[in-house]
Amino acid sequence: MNAEKVLRKFAYPIGILFPWLLTPFAFLVTDSLPKANVPLLYIVMVVFIAINVTVELAIINALSSFFAFSFFFAEPYGSIMIHQDEDLLTISLFLLTSILVGYMATKHKKNVQKIRMREFMTDIELELLERLPKAIDTKDVIAALRDALKPWQEHCVLITHEDNWVTHPMIRRLTNLRKTYLEELLELRLTPETIAKIPELEQEHDVYFLYSSRQVIGLLRIATENIQHLPRDIFLLLLHQVNISLERTRLAADLEKEKIAKENELLRSSLLSSVSHDFRTPLTTMIGATSTVLEFGEHLDKQQTRELLNTVLEEAERLNRYTQNLLDMTRLGFGQMQLECNWVSVEEILSVVKKRLRPLLTQNHLTEVIATQVPSLYVHAALLEQAIFNVIDNAIKFSPRNASIDIECVKEADQVVITICDQGTGIPEDEREKVFERFHTAEKGDRRKSGSGLGLTICRGMIMAHGGNVSIHPNPKRVGDRLNPGCCVRIALPLSDQHEQQKLPKSEE
Numbered sequence: 001m002n003a004e005k006v007l008r009k010f011a012y013p014i015g016i017l018f019p020w021l022l023t024p025f026a027f028l029v030t031d032s033l034p035k036a037n038v039p040l041l042y043i044v045m046v047v048f049i050a051i052n053v054t055v056e057l058a059i060i061n062a063l064s065s066f067f068a069f070s071f072f073f074a075e076p077y078g079s080i081m082i083h084q085d086e087d088l089l090t091i092s093l094f095l096l097t098s099i100l101v102g103y104m105a106t107k108h109k110k111n112v113q114k115i116r117m118r119e120f121m122t123d124i125e126l127e128l129l130e131r132l133p134k135a136i137d138t139k140d141v142i143a144a145l146r147d148a149l150k151p152w153q154e155h156c157v158l159i160t161h162e163d164n165w166v167t168h169p170m171i172r173r174l175t176n177l178r179k180t181y182l183e184e185l186l187e188l189r190l191t192p193e194t195i196a197k198i199p200e201l202e203q204e205h206d207v208y209f210l211y212s213s214r215q216v217i218g219l220l221r222i223a224t225e226n227i228q229h230l231p232r233d234i235f236l237l238l239l240h241q242v243n244i245s246l247e248r249t250r251l252a253a254d255l256e257k258e259k260i261a262k263e264n265e266l267l268r269s270s271l272l273s274s275v276s277h278d279f280r281t282p283l284t285t286m287i288g289a290t291s292t293v294l295e296f297g298e299h300l301d302k303q304q305t306r307e308l309l310n311t312v313l314e315e316a317e318r319l320n321r322y323t324q325n326l327l328d329m330t331r332l333g334f335g336q337m338q339l340e341c342n343w344v345s346v347e348e349i350l351s352v353v354k355k356r357l358r359p360l361l362t363q364n365h366l367t368e369v370i371a372t373q374v375p376s377l378y379v380h381a382a383l384l385e386q387a388i389f390n391v392i393d394n395a396i397k398f399s400p401r402n403a404s405i406d407i408e409c410v411k412e413a414d415q416v417v418i419t420i421c422d423q424g425t426g427i428p429e430d431e432r433e434k435v436f437e438r439f440h441t442a443e444k445g446d447r448r449k450s451g452s453g454l455g456l457t458i459c460r461g462m463i464m465a466h467g468g469n470v471s472i473h474p475n476p477k478r479v480g481d482r483l484n485p486g487c488c489v490r491i492a493l494p495l496s497d498q499h500e501q502q503k504l505p506k507s508e509e
Contacts, residue, residue, distance in 0.1 A: 342378070346409050427472055
């Protein structure tokens, strides 16, 4: 218990008895100082009481000091009766001075406390205003307010949907009916008419509303009588700023939902556009070839029939690739891509990819260079095969006739880098990141090559799922060729920490 609480607890006994207890010390002072200076001791005591307790107690103390001085230091001694005009004037001035000084000291103390409280509230407001603009949702705003109210946590309670507010001492003292009212206010549906009545509801139920234009977020119940000199204007401004932030986060959340809805709509539109464009050509070809066989099968020789059936098969395989890309993109978009990793060599991966590419390499050819020090990779083989397949398939679409597609694999520091270079028309620098976006193709309109615009998107998603990255660079071997400068897709895969514990298949042999 601090000194101020002790003084308040024993205020009236101290105020009445302390002047009489001070009298022996006053007798000692009179041996070295004139008797006229004795009232100063009592005045000091009155000022002390006024500063640390209340002006009412200081007045009581001044009256008690008046009687103590009259009894011990004014003739006739041992009586409160005063016969000499000089003593009467002295103690009258003493009483008047004590009351005025006590009043001024108390008033000064209150002013100082008010100034300190305003400074304290200003600091809280500045700290809160610094946090509120950074709040991204309602929980952040409420958390910022709760931290600001920590100095008064015994005298206030924040009532929200998620808090166990009924256990707070301020709530436990309420009746069940009052608690029910608070629950109803918390569930109140806001309309413009209801919002206009909020000041009345606050005054009626002794709470402050925390709300946006759509719903009540919480209620604040605070015992202002227990918080001395609380500046109501700053406090209300603070709550107003909180409500503004709650509305801002609501608008931001609604805007984000609207943005996601628009993006989903654009995605659906792009998907329909892509599917209708890329599926129509092979379907048209398949329908034409099949109808030709059905209608003129008797007039076609075996070679013609075989060519038509091969056309149907090729277009069906193309549709299958488009469908696979769409399925892969869906799994990547919804986070359903699960890695089932195992140790596999780069040679094995490329061998499978080349088999799948054989029907597509009718006008182009592959070259392959794999450095001797390239280690095995701890990867999901099927996903890596699909990623490399998509890159080479894309390169074939944009490569001129008889052009080669070069594959190079090397070890760089703690990663394996697979570079696939073509001799096509290249990709402008400002387009190199855009080609990884969904449904983006390097050419539009009638010049557009067949493809859904998902191949490189899926490739990057699969490689990033392994902790790697995919980027596009100019083909260094064709820098001087303006017509077909080509480009290189660089796939970087990190080496697993487990690699040191594994032996390469070649070394085992």
